[in-house]
Amino acid sequence: MQASTMKVLVVGNGMVGHHFVEQILEQDMNVEVTVLSAEPRLAYDRVHLSEYFTGKTADDLSLTSAEHYEKLGVNFHVNAKVSHIDKQAKTVKTEAGDVYAYDKLVLAAGSFPFVPPIPGNDQEHCLVYRTIEDLEQIEASSKQSKVGVVVGGGLLGLEAANALKQAGLETHVVEFAPQLMAVQVDQVGGQLLKSKIEELGVQVHTEKATQEIVSGDTSRYKMKFADGSDLETDMILFSAGIRPEDGLAREFDIDVGPRGGIVIDDNCLTSDPNIYAIGECALWNNFIFGLVAPGYTMARVAASHLAEGDLKFEGADMSTKLKLMGVDVGSIGDAHARTVGALSYTYENQPEGVYKKIVVDADKKLLIGAVLIGDTSDYDTLLQYALNGIDLPEKPESLILPSTSDAAPALGADALPATATVCSCHNVSKGDIVDAMDAGNCDLGSVKSCTKASTGCGGCAALLKNVVDSELEKRGVEVNKDICEHFAYSRQELFHIIKVEEIKSFDALLEKHGRGIGCEICKPAVGSILASVWNDFVLQKEHVKLQDTNDTYLGNMQKDGSYSVVPRIAGGEITPDKLIVLGQVAKKYNLYAKITGGQRVDLFGARVEQLPFIWEELIAAGFETGHAYAKALRTVKSCVGSTWCRYGVQDSVGAAIDIENRYKGLRAPHKMKMAVSGCTRECAEAQSKDIGIIATEKGWNLYVCGNGGMKPRHADLFATDIDTETLIKYIDRVLMFYVRTADRLQRTSTWMENLEGGLEYLKQVVIEDSLGICAELEAQMQHVVDTYQCEWKTAVENEESRKRFRQFVNAADATDPNIVFVQERDQIRPATEQEKQSGDLIATDKVLAEDALA
Amino acid sequence: MMSSNENWVSICQTNDLVDNSGVCALVNGEQVALFKLTQGEQEQVLAISNFDPIGKANVLYRGLICSVSGEDTPLRYVVASPLYKQRFCLTTGECIDDPEQSVSVFPARIVDEMVQLSVAS
Numbered sequence: 009m010q011a012s013t014m015k016v017l018v019v020g021n022g023m024v025g026h027h028f029v030e031q032i033l034e035q036d037m038n039v040e041v042t043v044l045s046a047e048p049r050l051a052y053d054r055v056h057l058s059e060y061f062t063g064k065t066a067d068d069l070s071l072t073s074a075e076h077y078e079k080l081g082v083n084f085h086v087n088a089k090v091s092h093i094d095k096q097a098k099t100v101k102t103e104a105g106d107v108y109a110y111d112k113l114v115l116a117a118g119s120f121p122f123v124p125p126i127p128g129n130d131q132e133h134c135l136v137y138r139t140i141e142d143l144e145q146i147e148a149s150s151k152q153s154k155v156g157v158v159v160g161g162g163l164l165g166l167e168a169a170n171a172l173k174q175a176g177l178e179t180h181v182v183e184f185a186p187q188l189m190a191v192q193v194d195q196v197g198g199q200l201l202k203s204k205i206e207e208l209g210v211q212v213h214t215e216k217a218t219q220e221i222v223s224g225d226t227s228r229y230k231m232k233f234a235d236g237s238d239l240e241t242d243m244i245l246f247s248a249g250i251r252p253e254d255g256l257a258r259e260f261d262i263d264v265g266p267r268g269g270i271v272i273d274d275n276c277l278t279s280d281p282n283i284y285a286i287g288e289c290a291l292w293n294n295f296i297f298g299l300v301a302p303g304y305t306m307a308r309v310a311a312s313h314l315a316e317g318d319l320k321f322e323g324a325d326m327s328t329k330l331k332l333m334g335v336d337v338g339s340i341g342d343a344h345a346r347t348v349g350a351l352s353y354t355y356e357n358q359p360e361g362v363y364k365k366i367v368v369d370a371d372k373k374l375l376i377g378a379v380l381i382g383d384t385s386d387y388d389t390l391l392q393y394a395l396n397g398i399d400l401p402e403k404p405e406s407l408i409l410p411s412t413s414d415a416a417p418a419l420g421a422d423a424l425p426a427t428a429t430v431c432s433c434h435n436v437s438k439g440d441i442v443d444a445m446d447a448g449n450c451d452l453g454s455v456k457s458c459t460k461a462s463t464g465c466g467g468c469a470a471l472l473k474n475v476v477d478s479e480l481e482k483r484g485v486e487v488n489k490d491i492c493e494h495f496a497y498s499r500q501e502l503f504h505i506i507k508v509e510e511i512k513s514f515d516a517l518l519e520k521h522g523r524g525i526g527c528e529i530c531k532p533a534v535g536s537i538l539a540s541v542w543n544d545f546v547l548q549k550e551h552v553k554l555q556d557t558n559d560t561y562l563g564n565m566q567k568d569g570s571y572s573v574v575p576r577i578a579g580g581e582i583t584p585d586k587l588i589v590l591g592q593v594a595k596k597y598n599l600y601a602k603i604t605g606g607q608r609v610d611l612f613g614a615r616v617e618q619l620p621f622i623w624e625e626l627i628a629a630g631f632e633t634g635h636a637y638a639k640a641l642r643t644v645k646s647c648v649g650s651t652w653c654r655y656g657v658q659d660s661v662g663a664a665i666d667i668e669n670r671y672k673g674l675r676a677p678h679k680m681k682m683a684v685s686g687c688t689r690e691c692a693e694a695q696s697k698d699i700g701i702i703a704t705e706k707g708w709n710l711y712v713c714g715n716g717g718m719k720p721r722h723a724d725l726f727a728t729d730i731d732t733e734t735l736i737k738y739i740d741r742v743l744m745f746y747v748r749t750a751d752r753l754q755r756t757s758t759w760m761e762n763l764e765g766g767l768e769y770l771k772q773v774v775i776e777d778s779l780g781i782c783a784e785l786e787a788q789m790q791h792v793v794d795t796y797q798c799e800w801k802t803a804v805e806n807e808e809s810r811k812r813f814r815q816f817v818n819a820a821d822a823t824d825p826n827i828v829f830v831q832e833r834d835q836i837r838p839a840t841e842q843e844k845q846s847g848d849l850i851a852t853d854k855v856l857a858e859d860a861l862a
Numbered sequence: 863m864m865s866s867n868e869n870w871v872s873i874c875q876t877n878d879l880v881d882n883s884g885v886c887a888l889v890n891g892e893q894v895a896l897f898k899l900t901q902g903e904q905e906q907v908l909a910i911s912n913f914d915p916i917g918k919a920n921v922l923y924r925g926l927i928c929s930v931s932g933e934d935t936p937l938r939y940v941v942a943s944p945l946y947k948q949r950f951c952l953t954t955g956e957c958i959d960d961p962e963q964s965v966s967v968f969p970a971r972i973v974d975e976m977v978q979l980s981v982a983s
Contacts, residue, residue, distance in 0.1 A: 493930075493931060494929070524929035524931065524937065525882065525899070525901060525927065525928070525929040525939070526928065526929065527926070527928030527929065527930070527942070528925075528926040528928050528942035528947060528949075531926055531928075532926070549881070552880060552883060553880070553881060553882040553883040553926075553927065554926075556926065556944065557921070557924040557925065557926075557944030558944075560883075560924065561924065565921065565924070565944055565945070567917070567919065567945070568919050569919035569920055569921040569924075569945075616924075811878075812880070814885070814886075815886060816886055816887055816888045816893075817873070817874040817878040817879075817885045817886065817887050817896070818873050818874050818878075818887045818888060818889075819887075819888040822888050824893070824920050826913075826919060826920050827919075827920075841918065
């Protein structure tokens with residue numbers, strides 16, 4: 009501990025600069041941290057920048073906020089670009105003229121995109137791809153463009169191409185080298201990657217050196233290549249590599265490398281003993297690290313050195329796994345087998361577009377590199393072999409061959425040494441995880457928040473879960489997933505039992521697999537499963553005792569014990585005649601009327617004995633139940649769509665009505681909401697729904713697992729430009745898979761958050777049919793669709809179920825005197841306790857009695 | 863133990879009850895929730911006040927019936943209020959989620975297909 013406060017000034021608030029701030033605050037020392045950011049905003053997630061085009065906002069991407077920094081006691085200034093360093097006085101000056109003093113200065117200025125010196129590269133629609141401001145410009149430019157070209161076929165270039173494609177542009181990639189991703193991928197892999205990307209509609213031009221950008225004939229610009237060919241385009245994105253932001257160091261005499269980069273030692277110190285450099289602006293051992301994980305390591309090293317710790321920077325693993333335009337790509341270590349004596353094994357499956365290569369040392373003992381295209385499922389295991397020097401199995405090729413019975417077993421969590429890195433973003437080893445669990449963090453969530461493992465790129469999520477599960481098992485902790493004391497099964501297991509054993513009632517299930525008589529947890533859960541699988545009438549004799557009150561009385565119970573009445577208004581479309589009927593019924597029974605958020609009408613204040621009479625009238629007018637009371641599909645909201653709207657590109661109302669009618673009545677683990685928007689303006693707010701559909705020129709974009717409400721979640725883009733038939737297929741499968749596998753009362757959003765493998769896994773199951781269950785899911789959905797009935801119609805026509813709607817079994821004309829209303833804004837509302845006691849109340853109506861006599 | 867001055871009143875027929883669910887009866891102006899528990903051949907009727915003292919509404923008969931087994935207590939039958947889910951014991955009237963609260967309990971029986979309640983006279 010030092011007595012005096014050390015002033016630490018951080019220049020740059022990118023991911024690495026921000027990580028340094030977090031790290032320095034964790035050291036046991038007195039520091040005053042000041043952050044100067046040249047950008048107009050604080051740190052955000054640049055790794056996931058392309059998600060800006062799939063709907064993430066700048067806020068979604070942010071890693072911190074003004075409030076957060078204030079809470080941490082960090083001083084910060086945005087739009088504060090540093091222009092001077094005075095090493096003697098230990099001050100910096102910004103372009104605006106503000107001067108800041110420091111004891112220690114940390115340069116985390118990052119890098120800037122390299123724009124090749126091509127004549128014509130400075131025109132209006134020639135852009136780069138690095139900051140949110142760049143993305144805003146790209147977005148604006150793409151709206152005035154039809155064709156877009158990315159110059160550079162590396163990792164970032166392909167990300168940028170994906171962004172252009174998502175913006176709806178005809179997209180080209182122009183690469184100087186003979187292949188894509190020449191750093192990470194070998195030639196064969198590069199070739200396969202090219203053909204896969206071309207299949208997705210992006211044209212790849214390799215071995216093209218751009219010489220000039222001139223005005224185009226058919227498009228805005230024309231790119232002229234050295235080989236005499238040319239390419240017309242409306243916009244150009246340069247993504248031809250990065251250059252370290254080392255201008256300040258050059259100008260103020262801090263050593264830089266011959267080809268740029270601020271030279272640092274193993275402590276991340278520059279040639280000035282009071283100045284550190286970290287991240288992409290730093291040059292270590294003549295190497296610039298353009299990935300986030302090594303930058304994070306440098307941040308930790310610098311923080312440690314400031315606190316007189318002994319952490320050293322020793323280089324970093326540049327292995328990477330990612331999805332480029334839906335193509336899985338993985339690269340580990342010496343991908344090109346350049347190590348002396350290195351040997352390779354390759355596996356290629358052209359029909360499925362899979363290429364895998366491993367590189368081993370001369371003794372075939374150690375894995376030193378790998379390339380994976382089209383299938384990266386082996387990446388985690390291979391990386392552990394490479395990073396931890398684990399002895400290879402006798403036949404190393406078994407690691408990449410398709411699994412057969414004699415395949416090498418996957419490297420389990422137990423096989424990893426304590427030093428094995430599980431999360432490379434936050435440098436969390438298996439040992440750190442075990443320590444965290446020893447300290448009492450006994451579930452995945454608390455291990456994550458304690459160690460930060462899997463909170464960076466998230467690539468290690470599956471491995472982390474394996475480690476945690478295997479440690480829990482070692483400790484003899486059995487994770488109890490029993491639904492309640494009456495069934496020693498999870499909801500998913502119960503679903504399976506009911507389906508496979510063809511169990512049709514709760515009693516049969518209880519007798520075979522449970523104990524006691526059940527409870528408020530298992531009864532509705534089983535009731536819901538029975539309804540999802542067999543779709544019997546919920547008020548059938550053997551099911552009635554399972555239902556929550558809302559399902560029993562087919563209405564939503566309000567605080568005073570009265571119910572609300574919500575007829576279905578599919579898609580929010582209603583004729584004037586039907587609207588009049590709603591008004592007449594509401595008036596007759598003196599109900600409070602309100603328009604819901606789901607584009608329908610909610611009528612409140614119905615007494616239990618009034619419900620069948622009200623519904624009889626509604627059904628006669630052509631209404632049916634709206635399932636507002638059920639864990640089922642509620643509404644499909646829609647905007648008015650292409651029929652009326654000037655901007656609409658598809659008939660969103662028609663689609664919403666069809667979808668609502670298809671899925672109405674489907675019982676699920678929780679309620680479900682959907683919406684259809686007729687264009688990208690998204691007036692129906694589909695991206696906050698369990699199932700969201702947005703019209704495109706070519707068809708529909710499908711979003712899944714969004715949520716509004718208490719814990720909003722932006723829905724994930726699941727499929728783009730699909731036709732209506734495919735849309736319905738995918739929704740059938742997603743919903744039925746959710747119904748099968750979710751926990752009780754788990755909305756689709758939390759289901760997705762907890763689904764191992766997440767969105768990609770769901771896509772594999774639903775789009776690629778990786779589990780081979782799609783036909784079954786569709787058939788099950790079709791059964792539910794075919795057996796739909798309006799529960800209220802069945803209920804009012806059935807004497808037995810009608811008997812349930814009595815307040816008293818022994819006094820037909822009596823009503824509950826505790827339900828009383830007062831008038832407010834020309835309608836009824838429940839009286840407060842105080843009002844009830846004062847007795848100054850509006851008498852309740854007697855409509856029921858008259859009706860019963862009629 | 864039933865008191866000697868008990869006064870059995872016939873309320874309704876057994877077929878007015880619903881297996882493992884509740885109905886409501888009006889007895890001397892008071893609302894009583896009646897629950898029929900059946901397990902195999904066995905059946906019994908239990909009765910408590912219909913007023914939920916926490917939700918302050920006459921709704922308990924619309925709750926779900928549950929069995930609860932504690933570590934030291936024998937198996938108990940309870941109803942979970944449909945409003946805020948607090949559970950009330952059908953034999954003692956205690957609220958097992960909030961010991962401050964309870965509801966009254968009424969002796970009930972079935973005689974010749976008639977459901978009878980004992981009410982204080």
